[in-house]
Amino acid sequence: VGSSTDSTDDSIVNAIDKAALTIKHMDWFEVIETRGHIADGKVSHFQVTIKVGFRLED
Structure with missing residues (x-):
């Protein structure tokens, strides 16, 4: 889940940035x-x- 006060695009970027903290190889x-x-x-x-x-990693 991502959120933003600016746009849906910013919400998507925020969600991906958050996921990237723990998920590799997206x-x-x-x-x-x-x-x-x-x-x-x-x-x-x-x-x-x-x-x-x-x-997934090998």
Whole structure:
């Protein structure tokens, strides 16, 4: 899961950056869900759930 107050793209980057702390050899990602929060009639927060593909070490 990644989140951002700026954009869904930033949410994706944040999710991948977080996953990269513990997962090596990531190759692809898929956005599973996009959500957000509305405050005062405007989008105030974006959240994405992603699936990440990675290779196992030999």
